[in-house]
Amino acid sequence: MQTELQKSLKIVFSTLEEKEKFEHASRLIGFDEQTICPPKAMENQGKTIAFLTNQAFKLTKSPEFISAAENLFARREELNLPECLLAEGLHRDYLQSKNITSELDEKFSLILNQAFVDWLNAKNKADFSLFADSLEKVRWVNLKQIELSENSFATPYDHLLQVYERGITTQDLDFCFDACKERLIPLLKKIQKSPRKISADFLTEFAAVDAQEKLAKKLLQKIGFDFSRGTFSTSEHPFTDGIALDDARLTTNYDEHLLMSNIFSILHEGGHALFEQNQPAEDFVYHLTGFKTLGQHESVSRFYENRIGRSREFCSQLFEELKISFPQIFANRTAEELYDAVNLVTPSLIRIEADEFTYTFHIIIRYEMEKMIVNENVKIQDLLKIWADKYEEYLDIRPENDREGILQDVHWASGFGYFPTYALGNMYGAMYFNKMQEEFDVHEAIAQSDLKKINHWMQENVWKSANRLAPKEWIKNITGREFTPQDFLDYLEKKYSEIYGV
Numbered sequence: 001m002q003t004e005l006q007k008s009l010k011i012v013f014s015t016l017e018e019k020e021k022f023e024h025a026s027r028l029i030g031f032d033e034q035t036i037c038p039p040k041a042m043e044n045q046g047k048t049i050a051f052l053t054n055q056a057f058k059l060t061k062s063p064e065f066i067s068a069a070e071n072l073f074a075r076r077e078e079l080n081l082p083e084c085l086l087a088e089g090l091h092r093d094y095l096q097s098k099n100i101t102s103e104l105d106e107k108f109s110l111i112l113n114q115a116f117v118d119w120l121n122a123k124n125k126a127d128f129s130l131f132a133d134s135l136e137k138v139r140w141v142n143l144k145q146i147e148l149s150e151n152s153f154a155t156p157y158d159h160l161l162q163v164y165e166r167g168i169t170t171q172d173l174d175f176c177f178d179a180c181k182e183r184l185i186p187l188l189k190k191i192q193k194s195p196r197k198i199s200a201d202f203l204t205e206f207a208a209v210d211a212q213e214k215l216a217k218k219l220l221q222k223i224g225f226d227f228s229r230g231t232f233s234t235s236e237h238p239f240t241d242g243i244a245l246d247d248a249r250l251t252t253n254y255d256e257h258l259l260m261s262n263i264f265s266i267l268h269e270g271g272h273a274l275f276e277q278n279q280p281a282e283d284f285v286y287h288l289t290g291f292k293t294l295g296q297h298e299s300v301s302r303f304y305e306n307r308i309g310r311s312r313e314f315c316s317q318l319f320e321e322l323k324i325s326f327p328q329i330f331a332n333r334t335a336e337e338l339y340d341a342v343n344l345v346t347p348s349l350i351r352i353e354a355d356e357f358t359y360t361f362h363i364i365i366r367y368e369m370e371k372m373i374v375n376e377n378v379k380i381q382d383l384l385k386i387w388a389d390k391y392e393e394y395l396d397i398r399p400e401n402d403r404e405g406i407l408q409d410v411h412w413a414s415g416f417g418y419f420p421t422y423a424l425g426n427m428y429g430a431m432y433f434n435k436m437q438e439e440f441d442v443h444e445a446i447a448q449s450d451l452k453k454i455n456h457w458m459q460e461n462v463w464k465s466a467n468r469l470a471p472k473e474w475i476k477n478i479t480g481r482e483f484t485p486q487d488f489l490d491y492l493e494k495k496y497s498e499i500y501g502v
């Protein structure tokens with residue numbers, strides 16, 4: 001019997017290695033598509049990606065592979081831990097895609113690729129109508145995937161959540177977001193009435209792109225990004241991709257009048273890239289690296305962006321760098337002015353440029369709309385008005401055009417259910433920040449520029465177990481406590497009451 005198990009392991013591993021080659025190639029082309037690919041070549045390039053991912057998909061559809069993988073799942077108690085985790089993951093994927101034929105999978109890929117092309121075009125022209133048909137098709141893809149899946153969840157939207165955030169339900173999210181609304185809305189009103197006026201106008205003064213690029217590199221070095229095992233580039237929407245072992249890539253976007261947007265993108269994407277660069281080698285061997293969730297990933301990126309990047313201690317070091325790189329802007333400023341300015345609370349339209357305090361509202365709006373799109377079959381053409389109404393309801397502002405409204409994010413071109421992971425990331429990160437703080441003074445480490453100490457703690461406590469535990473178990477494993485939004489809300493209340501004296 002032992003030999004049968006060995007045979008199954010051999011089939012599974014050799015298939016996954018082959019599959020990884022196709023996926024590796026498609027990730028590389030995908031990175032190219034979002035960075036340097038000429039616009040007219042995108043559609044064709046997308047077809048190549050669809051072909052490669054379809055080849056990968058087909059490999060997992062072979063009866064030999066399925067029976068070997070299901071055999072491993074049935075006998076998982078006889079396997080070692082990483083093999084057992086792999087068997088469980090393959091079984092989840094199997095139930096998810098059991099009824100999706102390779103023709104249908106290819107059709108999905110082509111629709112999603114076309115949606116990306118249409119979104120980019122529509123965003124450039126600030127015209128939602130150029131994307132509406134594609135968005136309808138994206139919804140069809142998601143609903144079809146749900147219909148064909150053999151996993152079952154409370155609502156269709158719960159189903160999509162599982163793809164990104166295993167074990168988190170709409171019930172969890174409703175609870176978290178209600179708590180956010182209850183505590184943050186009154187505080188936002190107090191902040192807006194506060195006599196304390198913070199000026200951030202100097203942050204939009206002209207900052208040359210070449211100097212921004214040099215600073216971006218320095219910041220990546222400072223947080224511990226390893227340039228021998230990663231690279232950075234530019235794209236319309238900053239992102240990070242763990243392309244393969246020893247190859248983590250991130251992008252930023254330079255705007256001469258949005259210096260801080262580049263800096264915080266670098267810290268955010270740099271956080272994602274650090275996570276990718278510090279995956280346990282064993283997880284590559286056992287094909288587990290794709291098991292971590294987006295919320296786990298976002299917790300890390302937002303930890304580097306906000307808990308480190310927007311801390312008083314980091315701002316004071318950043319200020320010294322900025323004085324050297326952009327003396328015309330910073331020579332007559334102070335570190336404290338920079339700290340206040342990067343923590344200015346001001347309701348705004350663009351999520352990725354939102355301040356840390358109002359950010360959660362951008363997610364709540366998208367979450368509420370995603371539930372309407374997926375569960376309630378809302379009309380796609382009504383989304384424009386719903387979007388604007390929700391911005392008015394929560395932040396008291398309305399977009400003037402579709403680019404600064406519904407077209408700002410790329411995510412819906414690939415489906416629904418992603419956005420809540422950003423807010424969950426903030427909540428996980430706040431919980432493990434508090435745990436880290438019990439072990440050493442985190443702010444002191446930032447002040448000492450000792451990010452190695454922080455990275456080491458992250459490696460041991462946060463990164464090492466992420467592929468192996470679903471988020472709720474993972475956060476309990478790190479902190480010894482059940483998942484809660486309270487740490488995040490406590491942190492926001494304390495920090496922003498102090499800044500605004502309210």
Ligand SMILES: [Zn+2]
Pocket residue numbers: 268272298301
């Ligand atoms: Zn991110």
